[in-house]
Each structure stands twice: as structure tokens, then as C-alpha cells.
Amino acid sequence: MLDWVLSESFLMNVIAYAIPIIFAACASLISNKAGISAINIEGAMSVAAVAGALMSHFSGSWIVGLAFAMTAGVLMMMLLALAALWLRADSFLSGIALNTFASGICLLIVKGVLNGRTDSSTAPSVMVPQVRFPLLSDVPVVGKAIFSQNLLFYIMLAVLAFLVVLLNCTKLGVQIKTAGYHPEASESVGVSVKRTRVIALVICGVMAGLGGAYLSMANLGYFSAGMVSGRGFMGIAAEAMGAGAPIKAGLFALLFGAVDYFAVGGQTVLSFPYELLNTLPYLMTLITLIIYATAQKRKKG
Amino acid sequence: MNEVLCMKNITKRYENGVLANENASFSLCKGEIHAIAGENGAGKSTLMKILFGAEQPTEGVIELSGKQVKITSPKVATRLGIGMVYQHFMLVDELPVYLNVFLGIEKRRGILLDKQAMIRETYELCRKYDMPVDPMAPCGELPVSLRQKVEILKVLARKAEIIILDEPTAVLTPQETEQLFRQLRILRNDGHTIVIITHKLKEMKMLCDRITVMRQGRTVGVVNAADVTEQQLSELMVGNAVLLKVNKSPAHPGKIVAEMQKAVVPGSGRLRLDNVSFSVRAGEILCLAGVEGNGQQQAAECMTGQIAYQGSVKVLGQEVSGRSVRTIRNLGMAHIPEDRMTMGTDQQASLHENLISVDFGSNTRLGFLRNKKLRLRSEQQLMDFGVKGQYHTPIALLSGGNMQKVVVARELSQSPKLIIADQPTRGVDVGAIAFIHEKLVSLRDKGCGIVLVSADMSEVLSLSDRILVFHEGQIVAEITDVGNTSEQQLGRYMLGIDRMEAGS
Known part of the structure; x- marks a missing residue:
């Protein structure tokens, strides 16, 4: 088992598994900062995965696929905005409803387009290309994991940097934080909270879209029903534990990615019932959230 | 010009x-x-x-x-x-x-x-x-x-x-x-x-x-x-002359109705309440004065059962810790909370619903409310306390002063033995202030013990019979000669510039 953990492919796979979770964490972070919880990130990723897979297949271009995936993510978030900001429904309940809606609409689309199939393996996606930095990727252990990855990995790094700059160094960042921490203060200086939250949800949708696209256009190569399988929720949990700090949230998401990979990759290496291994990511989410909540409580005294 | x-x-x-x-x-x-x-x-x-x-x-x-x-x-x-x-x-x-x-x-x-x-x-x-x-x-x-x-x-x-x-x-x-x-x-x-x-x-x-x-x-x-x-x-x-001074005779304190012994409430960094002991007697208005956040609110909250503490806090002979707010209220404690919008009233409800929310009295039969009787009681209370509004008016439509009158009406109509009044007149108009003060004094004269938490100097000095000044979680002064204390002197205690030695 130790050989497996220390192998070059282990770190690479951990990162590969963590990418969609990190995207989800980023999406959750930006919406939470603006004071609206978007638990339909899970569903938005799923819809984005369908849109990306099918559109890249039919257009023959991964760029078109990626664009449609992001658009689908944004559309799902706009449904949340419609329910929670305009119709003033509870954002949590709306999010749950939208997740259910997402799993239904995904199946409907795939079945409709591909004659009753529940996955799109007969219509494979055009994959987002891999990027390989010469020389650097030959560095032992970390070289391959960091310098020979899918393009979406580098987009993810850019997204993290974008978040840090956005929140700390821009006017929009201040507006987003104000909308989250003290919405009345925002209104009192003439900045519409609704407008700020819509913008935050658009960014959130783009990020969830990228996460979904990674699953069907870089990781697996086609859409399959239920393929998001809790990664959106794991991202939300990672963000909660990172307490709103982008880099910390990213690191927690990486940890979740490691456990997620452990559960899948471990099945071939470990002699352990795979049903139990499969519960590992969810168990991990639960345990870390409990630890996080306890630590928070102690801090508050 | x-x-x-x-x-x-x-x-x-x-x-x-x-x-x-x-x-x-x-x-x-x-x-x-x-x-x-x-x-x-x-x-x-x-x-x-x-x-x-x-x-x-x-x-x-x-x-x-x-x-x-x-x-x-x-x-x-x-x-x-x-x-x-x-x-x-x-x-x-x-x-x-x-x-x-x-x-x-x-x-x-x-x-x-x-x-x-x-x-x-x-x-x-x-x-x-x-x-x-x-x-x-x-x-x-x-x-x-x-x-x-x-x-x-x-x-x-x-x-x-x-x-x-x-x-x-x-x-x-x-x-x-x-x-x-x-x-x-x-x-x-x-x-x-x-x-x-x-x-x-x-x-x-x-x-x-x-x-x-x-x-x-x-x-x-x-x-x-x-x-x-x-x-x-x-x-x-x-529109008509209002007495700025509270009309009251000297207090005649009776037996102890509430007491606090070495109470400690932890907080982040320093203690919110640091080894505080005092007692309230029947028939006196005891004021817990202090700049916000110096422990006087916590002292009141200990007595109402809202927060946990170490040490001993007894209300009407019973230790508060481990008892529900309901139990303590049933002993004869009334509480006018600091924030009438979130704690004092239910903003979604009518005046009537707010008035009956703590106690139906004997106005139930077989577990059902006797609405006609309750309604009469509410209307009586609204009249007694001069609230401008019908029993069915949503409370959110009232002004701050009238809203507070509803809270005071509800709390003081229970014939309490101990009243914890936390900023009872904050943001309330002159007419309502005089009215609330008058009610508190008349209950005091009937033998009710009153704990007043207030940040309003003139209220502290005109209404209280005795003042305990809180600073950083401790009692720094006990003023018994309230009539001869100036706002400036009280302010110096509240800011922790002056401190009265224990026993002086």
C-alpha cells in the first residue's frame, strides 16, 4: 500500500480527483461571501457536465463545450437567484429543489438526445486538452502532478488567484463582502444587494460549470447520470471549513480529493470491502464538519 | 441667516x-x-x-x-x-x-x-x-x-x-x-x-x-x-406639562428577593462577569449601571435564566441554574427585555397575541383558550397602559414607544415580585418614559423588587434607590445616596476612572 501512496501517479490522481471539488469550493465561497448559500452547486455541476459533454460532441470543439458548460452553470444559478432573490424563497430549500430538478433534467436531456440512454458514452465528449510543461514535468514525484495536467487544472489555479484578488483588491470584492456581512450597510450607501448577489451567483455558476465540465470533458470523457456524486457538497463542506479563505478552502478540497481517490483507487490495492471504502468521502465530510463545528464553538467560548 | x-x-x-x-x-x-x-x-x-x-x-x-x-x-x-x-x-x-x-x-x-x-x-x-x-x-x-x-x-x-x-x-x-x-x-x-x-x-x-x-x-x-x-x-x-422628575417617596426595602453570590460568566478574553455579589430587596429599585458591555446586562441575564454562570444566583429563593425561564417566571419574575423588536415582542403577531403570549391565567378550559375572556383582559391592559392601538392591530405598526408599552403592560400585569427591567425606556418618548417610570415606582411601593439596567444617566439618577456601577465585569461602586450624585461622578465610575473601595 505504501508503494501505491508514494507512487508518482498517486499525487497526480489525488489532484485530478480534487479539481472538481476545488471548483465547487470556489463557487460556494463566492456565493457565501455575498450572503447567499448556493447548495445547488451540486446540481449545477451535473447540468454543466451534460451540456459540456453533448455540446463538445456535436460541435466537435472542446471550447464550445466548455462555454456551454459554464453557461449551463450560470443558468442554474440564475434559477436560484430568481427563486431566492426575486421571489424571496428560502435559498436553502430552493437549492434542494434545484438539485432534484437538475438530476431530472440531466436524465431527460441525455435520454432525449441519445435514444433512452442514461449516459453519453456513445457520444463521447471532445476532451479538454492536457498541458505538459517540458523539463518541469520531469521533476520527480511532483513534476507530473503539477506540470503535466489537464488544462482545467491551470484554469483552476487561475480561478483561485482570481478569487483572492477579487475579494481583497477590488471594488466588487468589497461590495460582495458587504452584501454578505451587512446588507443594510450596502443599501445605505446605494449599492444594491440584489445586484451584487446576482453578480456573485454568475461567478458562482461559471465556477460550478467548470467543475462539471471537468467531470465529463476531462476526467471521464462522457456524461453519466449521478457522476457528480456529492462532489459539489464536498466542495461546500471544504469551503465551510476554510472559513471563507480561498486558499484554505482549496487545501481542504484537496484533502477531500485525496479521500475520494483513496476510496476509488484503494479498491484495487487494498483488500477491503469496497462498499465501505465508498463511504469514505462522505464519512470524511461528516467527521471534518464535526471537528470544524467543535473548533468554532470552542473559539466562540 | x-x-x-x-x-x-x-x-x-x-x-x-x-x-x-x-x-x-x-x-x-x-x-x-x-x-x-x-x-x-x-x-x-x-x-x-x-x-x-x-x-x-x-x-x-x-x-x-x-x-x-x-x-x-x-x-x-x-x-x-x-x-x-x-x-x-x-x-x-x-x-x-x-x-x-x-x-x-x-x-x-x-x-x-x-x-x-x-x-x-x-x-x-x-x-x-x-x-x-x-x-x-x-x-x-x-x-x-x-x-x-x-x-x-x-x-x-x-x-x-x-x-x-x-x-x-x-x-x-x-x-x-x-x-x-x-x-x-x-x-x-x-x-x-x-x-x-x-x-x-x-x-x-x-x-x-x-x-x-x-x-x-x-x-x-x-x-x-x-x-x-x-x-x-x-x-x-x-403638548402638556410632563414631570421630568420621578415622583417617589423614599424606599422601604424589605426582604431579599434575589441575590447573586460570586457569580462568574466567562467570555472571550476577559470575564464578562467577574466574581459579582449583590442582592435586591423587595420594595427597592436597584440600578445596574454601566457603559454597554461591562457586565450589567450579563448580570440581568443570569437572573432571567438566559445565560449560564458559575457561582450562585438565587431568584425568589430558588437557584436559577438548571431551571427553565418558565419556572423562574412562575416564581414571580417579570422581565422587560432590552430589545423589544426581537425579544420583547413577536413582530408577526397582533397586540392581543403578544399580550397573552406569556400567560393565559385561568382563561383556559379543558386545554382550550377562552378567547372572549382573554380578549377582554387584553383590552383592559391596553387601556390601563394607554397603548394606542386595537387588540387586533399588528404590533409591527406601532411606534417604538407604544410597542414598549405593550411589553411593559404584559410584564407588569402579572403581579410580579421581581422585575428585571433591561433598558425599559430606551428610544421611548418623554410621555411613555414618565408613564413607565410611574408604573415601576408604584409596583415598588407595593413591595416588588426591581432591577433596572440602564445606560441613560438621567434615568439612572432619577429612578433608582440604589446604584451598582459595573466596569469590566466588576462592581466598582455602590451608590446609596442617589439624590446627591452628579451625572459627572456617575460617568467617572462608569468609565472606570474612579472606583469606590469596598465597604466605603
Whole structure:
């Protein structure tokens, strides 16, 4: 088992598994900062995965696929905005409803387009290309994991940097934080909270879209029903534990990615019932959230 | 006299029919400090919200420097040079002072924030107006008086000519109030025009040049502060003479109704309540005085069973710890909570529902409510306490003073043996204050023990029989000779400058 953990492919796979979770964490972070919880990130990723897979297949271009995936993510978030900001429904309940809606609409689309199939393996996606930095990727252990990855990995790094700059160094960042921490203060200086939250949800949708696209256009190569399988929720949990700090949230998401990979990759290496291994990511989410909540409580005294 | 602003015949009728302003007029001269005085519900806040663009008038015109203007939003008001310091601060605790000061008007270089420029300008404003604020400090870590300064800086950063302050001294000690007044005078001398909304007579006399008095939505008079007495002012405000002094005979304390022994309440950093012991007797009004956040609220909350403590707190002979609020209330404790909006009342419910929420008395049969009897009881209570409203009126439609009267009616109608009154008259008009004070004194004379938590100096000194001053979680002074104590002396204890030795 130790050989497996220390192998070059282990770190690479951990990162590969963590990418969609990190995207989800980023999406959750930006919406939470603006004071609206978007638990339909899970569903938005799923819809984005369908849109990306099918559109890249039919257009023959991964760029078109990626664009449609992001658009689908944004559309799902706009449904949340419609329910929670305009119709003033509870954002949590709306999010749950939208997740259910997402799993239904995904199946409907795939079945409709591909004659009753529940996955799109007969219509494979055009994959987002891999990027390989010469020389650097030959560095032992970390070289391959960091310098020979899918393009979406580098987009993810850019997204993290974008978040840090956005929140700390821009006017929009201040507006987003104000909308989250003290919405009345925002209104009192003439900045519409609704407008700020819509913008935050658009960014959130783009990020969830990228996460979904990674699953069907870089990781697996086609859409399959239920393929998001809790990664959106794991991202939300990672963000909660990172307490709103982008880099910390990213690191927690990486940890979740490691456990997620452990559960899948471990099945071939470990002699352990795979049903139990499969519960590992969810168990991990639960345990870390409990630890996080306890630590928070102690801090508050 | 150089008139900069004129509001003519302003009428504001809300959709639900409530008339907040009726034909009200208001005018401002350049470089004056002008008070808008009146009871709660007199319409002074609404009039100022209209001026600041937060509300739209149903009728009337506003002229700024002789030109008619339409102030459709706070943004427009800001552009016209009008700024407002709200009573409830609009600060983002998590952001540093300089970002709060420039909230909404952030300086930028390209797409990024120009932090250095904002820090520098905040610093310069602080120096110019003698405000000891650190531009880099997170707002949440500042004490209330400094948070207020940040609000003023916010308005100044927007280059406001006319600055409206909504009850700015409600949260300040006498010393802090004086400091604020000094800064406001600097601002006036610098050419700013200042409006303060207040119902504190002394402050109007001390600070202001002119006073506009409002009553029931109308302006009933504009006077020069130097030309009127406090008594005349309060008559203008209320419409009939109200005693500013509380009429009461000396107390006759009886047996102990509540006592606290070495009570400790932990907090982050330091103890919220640090080894506090005292007792309350029947027939006395004991005041727990102190600047907000110095433990007096916690002491009251221990007695009402709201927070956990170490040590011993006994209410009417029973240890509070481990008992539900209900059990303690059933012993004969009544509680007027500090915040009538969230704890004192159910804002979604009617007056009747609020009144019966704590106790049905014997008005149930087989577990069902006897609604007719309960309704009669509510109507009686509303009448007894002079609440302006029907039993079915939603409580959210009442003014602050009337809302508080509902809370007081409910709590005092239970014939309590101990009353915990936490800021019972905060933000309540002169008429209602006198009424609430009178009720408390009459219950005291019937042998009820009363614990009063208050930050209002004149209330503390006029109502209490005995005062315990809290500072940083400890009792620093016990004042038994209340009549001969000055506000200044009390303020020095509250700020921890002076300290009475135990037993003296």
C-alpha cells in the first residue's frame, strides 16, 4: 500500500480527483461571501457536465463545450437567484429543489438526445486538452502532478488567484463582502444587494460549470447520470471549513480529493470491502464538519 | 441667516394608511446645529429619511439652496451633499475602518482598489476633526463611540455639507457625549450644517442653535435654543406639562428577593462577569449601571435564566441554574427585555397575541383558550397602559414607544415580585418614559423588587434607590445616596476612572 501512496501517479490522481471539488469550493465561497448559500452547486455541476459533454460532441470543439458548460452553470444559478432573490424563497430549500430538478433534467436531456440512454458514452465528449510543461514535468514525484495536467487544472489555479484578488483588491470584492456581512450597510450607501448577489451567483455558476465540465470533458470523457456524486457538497463542506479563505478552502478540497481517490483507487490495492471504502468521502465530510463545528464553538467560548 | 435647505408642506402617508408626516415644514441655515425634537412616533425620523431620500414624500417639496430638488434615493442625497449617521450603525465589522469610510465610493487605480490613497485620506480626516480612530483597525474591534466616529467619517468622506445624526448620544457616556459635541462644533465652524434627531432636552440646550419641535407628524414650532427652558421644550413636545422628575417617596426595602453570590460568566478574553455579589430587596429599585458591555446586562441575564454562570444566583429563593425561564417566571419574575423588536415582542403577531403570549391565567378550559375572556383582559391592559392601538392591530405598526408599552403592560400585569427591567425606556418618548417610570415606582411601593439596567444617566439618577456601577465585569461602586450624585461622578465610575473601595 505504501508503494501505491508514494507512487508518482498517486499525487497526480489525488489532484485530478480534487479539481472538481476545488471548483465547487470556489463557487460556494463566492456565493457565501455575498450572503447567499448556493447548495445547488451540486446540481449545477451535473447540468454543466451534460451540456459540456453533448455540446463538445456535436460541435466537435472542446471550447464550445466548455462555454456551454459554464453557461449551463450560470443558468442554474440564475434559477436560484430568481427563486431566492426575486421571489424571496428560502435559498436553502430552493437549492434542494434545484438539485432534484437538475438530476431530472440531466436524465431527460441525455435520454432525449441519445435514444433512452442514461449516459453519453456513445457520444463521447471532445476532451479538454492536457498541458505538459517540458523539463518541469520531469521533476520527480511532483513534476507530473503539477506540470503535466489537464488544462482545467491551470484554469483552476487561475480561478483561485482570481478569487483572492477579487475579494481583497477590488471594488466588487468589497461590495460582495458587504452584501454578505451587512446588507443594510450596502443599501445605505446605494449599492444594491440584489445586484451584487446576482453578480456573485454568475461567478458562482461559471465556477460550478467548470467543475462539471471537468467531470465529463476531462476526467471521464462522457456524461453519466449521478457522476457528480456529492462532489459539489464536498466542495461546500471544504469551503465551510476554510472559513471563507480561498486558499484554505482549496487545501481542504484537496484533502477531500485525496479521500475520494483513496476510496476509488484503494479498491484495487487494498483488500477491503469496497462498499465501505465508498463511504469514505462522505464519512470524511461528516467527521471534518464535526471537528470544524467543535473548533468554532470552542473559539466562540 | 442664510437658508440652505427648506422642506415645505411635507406629507407622508404609508400604504397601510399610517400618516407619519402631515404638512410638516423644516428649514436649515448654513453653519448651524439644528435639533429635531419630538416624541417617538412624532415623525422626526420619517422627515429626515425623506430628506435623505430613504423615503419618498406623498406631498410637499424640498428646496436646496433655493432650487427645488427631487431626492429619490440616498445616492441622490449624497450627491447633493446630504449625509446621514444612522442610529444603528451601517458598518461592516469585518472590514477595516478605511474601507468602511469609503464604502460605496471606493477609490480605484485601474480595476484595483487604491488602498493607500484611502488610508491616507481617512487618516487626514481623523486628524482634521480630532477623531482618534486607527484607519487600519477592523471596525468590529472598535468600541461604540469610535464606531460612531467612523460613521461620521463616512459622511465626511462623501463631502457632505449637511449632516444628519439620528439620536447620536443614545449609546454614549457623558464624557463621550461631550467629546462628540466638541467634534460637532468643529464641524460647524468648518462650515458644515448639522441636524441632530433627539429627544434629550439637555442636549438640545447644550449643543444646538435652533430647535424644530415635532408632534404627531407636524412641526409645532421652531425656537432658538437660548430662548427656551427645558420645561417649555418638553411642553412643546408632549403638548402638556410632563414631570421630568420621578415622583417617589423614599424606599422601604424589605426582604431579599434575589441575590447573586460570586457569580462568574466567562467570555472571550476577559470575564464578562467577574466574581459579582449583590442582592435586591423587595420594595427597592436597584440600578445596574454601566457603559454597554461591562457586565450589567450579563448580570440581568443570569437572573432571567438566559445565560449560564458559575457561582450562585438565587431568584425568589430558588437557584436559577438548571431551571427553565418558565419556572423562574412562575416564581414571580417579570422581565422587560432590552430589545423589544426581537425579544420583547413577536413582530408577526397582533397586540392581543403578544399580550397573552406569556400567560393565559385561568382563561383556559379543558386545554382550550377562552378567547372572549382573554380578549377582554387584553383590552383592559391596553387601556390601563394607554397603548394606542386595537387588540387586533399588528404590533409591527406601532411606534417604538407604544410597542414598549405593550411589553411593559404584559410584564407588569402579572403581579410580579421581581422585575428585571433591561433598558425599559430606551428610544421611548418623554410621555411613555414618565408613564413607565410611574408604573415601576408604584409596583415598588407595593413591595416588588426591581432591577433596572440602564445606560441613560438621567434615568439612572432619577429612578433608582440604589446604584451598582459595573466596569469590566466588576462592581466598582455602590451608590446609596442617589439624590446627591452628579451625572459627572456617575460617568467617572462608569468609565472606570474612579472606583469606590469596598465597604466605603
